[in-house]
Amino acid sequence: MELHPLAGNPAPSSMLVHIPRLVSAYYTEEPAGPVSFGTSGHRGSSMSGTFNEMHIASTAQAICEYRASKGIKGPLFMGFDTHALSEPAFRTALEVFAGNGVEVVIHEKDEYTPTPVISFFILEHNRERTGRLADGVVVTPSHNPPQDGGFKYNPPHGGPADVDVTGWIEARANHIMREDPSAVKRLPYERARRVSTTHERDFISPFVDSLSEVVQMELIQREGIRIGVDPLGGAAVHFWEPIAARYRLRIEVVNDQVDPTFRFMPLDWDGQIRMDCSSPYAMANLISMKNRFDIAWGNDTDCDRHGIVCRSGLMNPNHYLAVAIWYLLRNRPDWRSDLALGKTLVSSKMIDRVVADSGRELFEVPVGFKWFVEGLLHGTLAFGGEESAGAAFLRKDGRAWCTDKDGFSLTLLAAEILAKTGRSPDEIYRETLVPLYGEPYYQRADSPITDEQKSILKGLRPDSIEASYLAGLKITDLMTRAPGNGAPIGGVKGLLEDGSWFAIRPSGTEPKMKVYVESFGGEALWQEILKEALSAVFEKRKQ
Numbered sequence: 001m002e003l004h005p006l007a008g009n010p011a012p013s014s015m016l017v018h019i020p021r022l023v024s025a026y027y028t029e030e031p032a033g034p035v036s037f038g039t040s041g042h043r044g045s046s047m048s049g050t051f052n053e054m055h056i057a058s059t060a061q062a063i064c065e066y067r068a069s070k071g072i073k074g075p076l077f078m079g080f081d082t083h084a085l086s087e088p089a090f091r092t093a094l095e096v097f098a099g100n101g102v103e104v105v106i107h108e109k110d111e112y113t114p115t116p117v118i119s120f121f122i123l124e125h126n127r128e129r130t131g132r133l134a135d136g137v138v139v140t141p142s143h144n145p146p147q148d149g150g151f152k153y154n155p156p157h158g159g160p161a162d163v164d165v166t167g168w169i170e171a172r173a174n175h176i177m178r179e180d181p182s183a184v185k186r187l188p189y190e191r192a193r194r195v196s197t198t199h200e201r202d203f204i205s206p207f208v209d210s211l212s213e214v215v216q217m218e219l220i221q222r223e224g225i226r227i228g229v230d231p232l233g234g235a236a237v238h239f240w241e242p243i244a245a246r247y248r249l250r251i252e253v254v255n256d257q258v259d260p261t262f263r264f265m266p267l268d269w270d271g272q273i274r275m276d277c278s279s280p281y282a283m284a285n286l287i288s289m290k291n292r293f294d295i296a297w298g299n300d301t302d303c304d305r306h307g308i309v310c311r312s313g314l315m316n317p318n319h320y321l322a323v324a325i326w327y328l329l330r331n332r333p334d335w336r337s338d339l340a341l342g343k344t345l346v347s348s349k350m351i352d353r354v355v356a357d358s359g360r361e362l363f364e365v366p367v368g369f370k371w372f373v374e375g376l377l378h379g380t381l382a383f384g385g386e387e388s389a390g391a392a393f394l395r396k397d398g399r400a401w402c403t404d405k406d407g408f409s410l411t412l413l414a415a416e417i418l419a420k421t422g423r424s425p426d427e428i429y430r431e432t433l434v435p436l437y438g439e440p441y442y443q444r445a446d447s448p449i450t451d452e453q454k455s456i457l458k459g460l461r462p463d464s465i466e467a468s469y470l471a472g473l474k475i476t477d478l479m480t481r482a483p484g485n486g487a488p489i490g491g492v493k494g495l496l497e498d499g500s501w502f503a504i505r506p507s508g509t510e511p512k513m514k515v516y517v518e519s520f521g522g523e524a525l526w527q528e529i530l531k532e533a534l535s536a537v538f539e540k541r542k543q
Helices: 019-029 055-071 086-099 116-130 163-179 189-192 204-213 217-223 241-247 317-329 351-356 369-378 407-421 424-439 451-459 522-538
Strands: 043-044 074-079 105-106 134-140 148-154 198-201 226-230 252-254 295-298 307-310 339-346 363-364 382-384 391-393 441-448 473-481 486-496 501-506 512-519
Touching: 019 086, 019 189, 043 055, 043 407, 055 086, 055 134, 055 148, 055 163, 074 086, 086 105, 086 134, 086 148, 086 189, 105 351, 116 134, 116 148, 116 204, 116 407, 148 163, 189 198, 204 217, 204 241, 204 407, 217 241, 217 407, 217 441, 241 252, 295 407, 307 424, 317 339, 317 351, 317 382, 317 391, 317 407, 317 424, 339 351, 351 363, 351 424, 369 382, 369 391, 391 407, 407 424, 441 522, 451 486, 451 501, 486 522, 501 522, 512 522
Parallel strands: 074 105, 074 134, 105 198, 226 252, 226 295, 339 363, 339 382
Antiparallel strands: 043 148, 134 148, 295 307, 382 391, 441 512, 473 486, 486 501, 501 512
16 A cells, blocks of 8 residues: 555645536546445546436436335435535435425435434334335435435335345346436426425434433443544434533534535645545544544544544454454443344454354355344344444344444444443453454455455455465465355455455456555564465465
């Protein structure tokens, strides 16, 4: 991973996106690519012809037809984040939903809406109204750069749609876009806002009022924890002050700016503006303030991710997931003892050891939060977490809270942990977990990916790799399917005899390859495993 010389520094004006040109291209450029759902919806940019009005109109129409085919007759909760393309896409989608007579509930006063809030409202509605199930749409590319747009569908289970659902919507949307654009039914936007099927609602108060059912807010208040929050210019920006007021918390929002260029963001490792709260470069502003607070955090643009800043700096997301699980299993007495703990297979082995020591079952799945949805909804999973700093867990009484990633509950949990134990999550990791379970060195290396490499990864089988050892360690297992549910990884994961491992897969959201390595022998061994794993997969595999 080659570090950009300006990583962690403000973006020069010359690097900022030209917003009028970006929005104009949404309406005027012809699609240059298909609708394509990755791990979390369709993403692209209007200036590359991959996120344009026809993409969204066709996708919205396909969702209407999918709902009708499944008998989904309740309201569709819809929100959008602060990316420049999000509001135009929101308007297009509302025109289509209104044209199809779909009941839509939107945030009043055109307020921004985080992803977990949409999931929360879907579950709240469906908990009592099984006859008219609700679903939702969130218009967001998550942490992606300012020029990107995103559009994702959450079915009645409240979480990200599974591949069977997205496959149907994707195929139908592409057919409409290519062959039958007249199939799109839509109303002019102002009329779509006025029709009887469109409703405005306060999304902030009910969500904020319910947070005490998942986090011990009174404990945070009683201990007077000083909290710093940076929404990174995202959809949570107007939620934190109501949270502070409702629970009398000492929260300081260190940046309340909303600017579609995201000019206030430090550049990420590769010189891109990216609202990645797990990146120390993107989080440089908040990290510089760490000594002002007892604990601090940031969220990505749709607030489905968390970045925890302690006095020592930004926590590795894997470290925090391990601490969160360790703490929750000791401080949620009403959770059933048979609940499993979920992790993606590119998350730290430290989590495996914490779960095993608790006597619980580990549910290990491919990348994508969709694999945790049913377990969280139906009460077989207490927690589901991804290495990319996304997670959710149950309410204190064991009921489902949110079936999508929730940056609110995971960050507030960090304050609860500090209030309850007197130690930061980072201190717990270093002082308790490392002495018990060892100290892994974990890092992900991203790089561009070629079509040939994509083809190799797609066609891999466990017996495709001829190596028996990596970095002098015996390979104990090679897998192309996840042990928890047997679903394809989309690449390969290799386990080594000392607990170290590697995994290689193409990104589901960006045109790059992700290589994950965790070493129980420090950085030097990590480097050896990385080098030899890439060689084994792309150069010395069996033909």
